[in-house]
Amino acid sequence: MSDKYPLNPNIPPGPVQEKWTSHKFNMKLVNPANKRKHTVIVVGTGLAGASAAASLGELGYNVLSFCIQDSPRRAHSVAAQGGINAAKNYQNDGDSVYRLFYDTVKGGDFRSREANVYRLSEVSTNIIDQCVAQGVPFAREYGGTLANRSFGGAQVSRTFYARGQTGQQLLLGAYGSLMRQVEEGKVKLFPRREMLDLVKIDGVARGIITRNLVSGELEKYAADAVLLCTGGYSTVFYLSTNAVNCNATAAWRCYKKGAYFANPCYTQIHPTCIPRFGETQSKLTLMSESLRNDGRVWVPRRKGDERKPSEIPESERDYYLETKYPAFGNLVPRDIASRNAKEVCDEGRGVGPTGFAVYLDFAEAINRLGKDVIAQRYGNLFAMYHEISGDDPYETPMMIYPAPHYTMGGLWVDYNLMTTIDGLFALGEANFSDHGANRLGASALMQGLADGYFVIPYTLGNYLASAQPKPVTTDAAEFEEAVKNVQTGVEKLMSINGHTTADEIHRELGNIMIDEVGMARSEKGLKKALEEIPKIREKFWKDLRIPGDAKDYNKELEKAGRVADFLELGELMARDALERKESCGGHFRLESQDKDGEAKRDDKNFTHVAAWRFLGEDKVPERCVEPLEYEYVKPSERSYK
Amino acid sequence: MxxxxxxxxxxxxxxxxxxxxxxxxxxxxxxxxxxxxxxxxxxxxxxxxxxxxxxxxxxxxxxxxxxxxxxxxxxxxxxxxxxxxxxxxxxxxxxxxxxxxxxxxxxxxxxDLVVNRSAFDRIMSKGGFVAVNSGSAQDANLQPIHKDDAEHAMDAAACIGCGACVAACPNASASLFVGAKVSQYTWLPQGKVERHGRVLKMVKQMDAEGFGDCSNHAECEAACPKEISVSNISRMRREYTKALLAGV
Structure with a gap:
């Protein structure tokens, strides 16, 4: 642990059940008349950003809301399919705030902060109330009450959903609230803007520099606080389930300005994605893991078995999840399902043209429930699969393979969601806080909205009332300097004038990342990645080609800036994975497994958050540590057998 | 190939x-x-x-x-x-x-192939929401909603705001886009309080943006990637008439 820079999580005292309540009371308030004197920048308009911007506007703050898309409604939260968890216990099946808290801490493999997770579980119930009041059309029972389903390894039904478009509907709810504040004049929208730097004055976050993605102009914006709601960094793998414009640039530039980056190696590889077909593919498509409720996962027992699935008799099929994990079967958590798929494929028993796929078979469920029931439950997913793959899953098993999907790591934040830079907050997937080493299904939407609707409105007020930031304008010298630096960076990219496109280099990086920093990691592989990534980076800075003009709509320039940052972030991920010599959650170290090949945690040495501090270009960053304590959920082996 | x-x-x-x-x-x-x-x-x-x-x-x-x-x-x-x-x-x-x-x-x-669809955002800012502040909601199950109503609302809410309806329409009308949003809230009790103001303001903004009128070609429905029905346009018109009669 670095003594010079201790990480103080600022967890309120008292029993975990009372921390948030007492903290809410103890925090300072900003007088309504003073709220309108404060300006807040919110970067990103996904669930976290839109809900934060709307809620802060409602409170009376002046909000400047930025997004890279043409409309705030397109942020990648829109693509979440499955649902959102809440401890409502509407099903009378034993759920409670405490159980959701317990499940989330355990699911995170004892690498998250108890206090944060408890608060998340606590406000989860308010989120559902809020969204229903907004007119989010959740699925309902015949009696008119809300429907729930069990999801991703949970033993209670606590997941609320709107068909397979839950993320879209929640986002449109938040977007509607945001647009209402735009109309009220409390939020000003800045679409098609990419944040390229954070501006600090006297060590405190006071503004941002953006590039106008249509005109190419660099713009300066000043505020009393900056909220980063810019999502995760799965696209570092090139192929992922994330939207193609998702990126880590805003977070990465904040890291380089002094915000610590926590647990970058914690990534989630989602088990049920459509396998890749070839080199030219631009993204992977996720199918809701609710499919695993009725689908059975299998591969042939024999290596290199090229028979059609229908020609392989039952006795020659290996339903490996059901055999290995009889209690949970096909419903084991995501990391376990993914790793086992990789394992059987690495053994040479994978199926499909690339050999990197396993079957997800609905034949038994169709026999048992009938085609109609299956069509009702999964019709849209089956249609999507049919469309993309050309195969009809009613007739032949689906093929699936894991794909990078979510990143639990992110900017380090304290209990108040503030990073190590005063005045800079990180919300949603952009922070590291609540999911530990593995996120449970249907918890990402919950966290984004918890942070935006119910946490930041309180903690930001406390910050502003305590810090009393002095007025600042974009005329300050620090803004001028930041613009110059960004300008220099853009010119440097434009002037390389080589032969390789940003996508080509991104693909090269992605291959290394998925092979060595993907589902299974080893010391040897990680060291290889740490050797290879700087070489790709060198090639990037020598041979990149960006056509066109920087003062224009220029997609290639956008991509290049993001790839430049991924080439640095990828290295940090490998470094973090190398230092974390244990297996935990989504981070599986080949050197750390038990005799059955299951992940082996090392609580003695690694019950901590690793937060990385930037020390300068080409310098090895410093690994700082926040110890984690488990007062309520005692660390146990995360067994799903 | x-x-x-x-x-x-x-x-x-x-x-x-x-x-x-x-x-x-x-x-x-x-x-x-x-x-x-x-x-x-x-x-x-x-x-x-x-x-x-x-x-x-x-x-x-x-x-x-x-x-x-x-x-x-x-x-x-x-x-x-x-x-x-x-x-x-x-x-x-x-x-x-x-x-x-x-x-x-x-x-x-x-x-090239990139156009500015911010007009949709401006229409939404006029009424594409239920005006409820964060934190002021009652328990979600206090108000039962008929399953069919929720399904109809979801059918309309599935709109992704792509603008294909406008591109396909000979009049470049945004009626399907606006009709879908108005309909979603018409099916739900949460939308009732603001129903008159919502439809009047959204339609006014649609006109102000320079979208054309609907003349029942139904090309929008054919182009809609989410198969949103033109019945949503009829519903919007009925809501509009009701709002006018209500004299808001």
């Missing part, structure tokens, strides 16, 4: 545009249409030419960012899908494909 392309190129809003011919070989039929355009762009960059500007993000049909008119049809030849969901197996080897932007007065040109 190989395809010939005729793509609309326009350097900026005030520069003249034209269709430019390209051809590209070595396309895999499982590739998506946009991945084919990616490949074309990579080729153009290598040749020292400027790539074709087009938009896309999620590439799975939900964000509404992509939108091209392919051979005269918004979102291409296949019903009920977005441009990013169109696969090359939809086309013949050697086929000529014309690619144009979503054209409408209310969608000003930015570059």
């Amino acid at each position: 190989k395809v010939n392309l005729r793509i609309w190129r326009q350097p900026g809003p005030h520069a003249p545009g034209r269709l430019v011919d390209y051809s590209i070989d070595g396309i895999d039929p499982s590739q998506s249409f946009l991945e084919m355009l990616d490949a074309l762009n990579e080729k153009l960059i290598k040749e020292g030419k400027e790539p074709v500007a087009f938009e896309s993000d999620c590439r799975e049909g939900i964000c509404g960012n992509c939108g091209l008119v392919i051979n005269g049809v918004a979102h291409g030849p296949k019903a009920a899908c977005t441009t990013c969901e169109v696969r090359m197996r939809q086309f013949e080897d050697g086929q000529t494909i014309t690619v144009e932007p979503f054209r409408a007065k209310a969608f000003p040109m930015i570059k």
Whole structure:
């Protein structure tokens, strides 16, 4: 642990059940008349950003809301399919705030902060109330009450959903609230803007520099606080389930300005994605893991078995999840399902043209429930699969393979969601806080909205009332300097004038990342990645080609800036994975497994958050540590057998 | 497979545009249409030419960012899908494909195939919400909603705001977009309080943006990737009339 820079999580005292309540009371308030004197920048308009911007506007703050898309409604939260968890216990099946808290801490493999997770579980119930009041059309029972389903390894039904478009509907709810504040004049929208730097004055976050993605102009914006709601960094793998414009640039530039980056190696590889077909593919498509409720996962027992699935008799099929994990079967958590798929494929028993796929078979469920029931439950997913793959899953098993999907790591934040830079907050997937080493299904939407609707409105007020930031304008010298630096960076990219496109280099990086920093990691592989990534980076800075003009709509320039940052972030991920010599959650170290090949945690040495501090270009960053304590959920082996 | 392309190129809003011919070989039929355009762009960059500007993000049909008119049809030849969901197996080897932007007065040109659809956001700011502040909601199950009503609301709420309805409409009307939002809240009790003001304000803004009127061609429904029904437009009109009669 670095003594010079201790990480103080600022967890309120008292029993975990009372921390948030007492903290809410103890925090300072900003007088309504003073709220309108404060300006807040919110970067990103996904669930976290839109809900934060709307809620802060409602409170009376002046909000400047930025997004890279043409409309705030397109942020990648829109693509979440499955649902959102809440401890409502509407099903009378034993759920409670405490159980959701317990499940989330355990699911995170004892690498998250108890206090944060408890608060998340606590406000989860308010989120559902809020969204229903907004007119989010959740699925309902015949009696008119809300429907729930069990999801991703949970033993209670606590997941609320709107068909397979839950993320879209929640986002449109938040977007509607945001647009209402735009109309009220409390939020000003800045679409098609990419944040390229954070501006600090006297060590405190006071503004941002953006590039106008249509005109190419660099713009300066000043505020009393900056909220980063810019999502995760799965696209570092090139192929992922994330939207193609998702990126880590805003977070990465904040890291380089002094915000610590926590647990970058914690990534989630989602088990049920459509396998890749070839080199030219631009993204992977996720199918809701609710499919695993009725689908059975299998591969042939024999290596290199090229028979059609229908020609392989039952006795020659290996339903490996059901055999290995009889209690949970096909419903084991995501990391376990993914790793086992990789394992059987690495053994040479994978199926499909690339050999990197396993079957997800609905034949038994169709026999048992009938085609109609299956069509009702999964019709849209089956249609999507049919469309993309050309195969009809009613007739032949689906093929699936894991794909990078979510990143639990992110900017380090304290209990108040503030990073190590005063005045800079990180919300949603952009922070590291609540999911530990593995996120449970249907918890990402919950966290984004918890942070935006119910946490930041309180903690930001406390910050502003305590810090009393002095007025600042974009005329300050620090803004001028930041613009110059960004300008220099853009010119440097434009002037390389080589032969390789940003996508080509991104693909090269992605291959290394998925092979060595993907589902299974080893010391040897990680060291290889740490050797290879700087070489790709060198090639990037020598041979990149960006056509066109920087003062224009220029997609290639956008991509290049993001790839430049991924080439640095990828290295940090490998470094973090190398230092974390244990297996935990989504981070599986080949050197750390038990005799059955299951992940082996090392609580003695690694019950901590690793937060990385930037020390300068080409310098090895410093690994700082926040110890984690488990007062309520005692660390146990995360067994799903 | 190989395809010939005729793509609309326009350097900026005030520069003249034209269709430019390209051809590209070595396309895999499982590739998506946009991945084919990616490949074309990579080729153009290598040749020292400027790539074709087009938009896309999620590439799975939900964000509404992509939108091209392919051979005269918004979102291409296949019903009920977005441009990013169109696969090359939809086309013949050697086929000529014309690619144009979503054209409408209310969608000003930015570059090549990219247009500005912010008019939709401005319409939404007039009433595409229930005015409820964070924290002021009652328990979600206190108000039962008939399952069918919730399903109807969801059918309308599925709109992704892509603008294909506008591009397909001979009048460039945004009636399906507005009708879908108005309908969603008409089906739900939460939407009742503001129903009159909502429909009047949203329709007024739609007109102010320069979208045309609806004259019942139903091209919008045919082009809609989410199969949103024109019955939503009828519902919007009924709501509009009711609001006028209510004298708000």
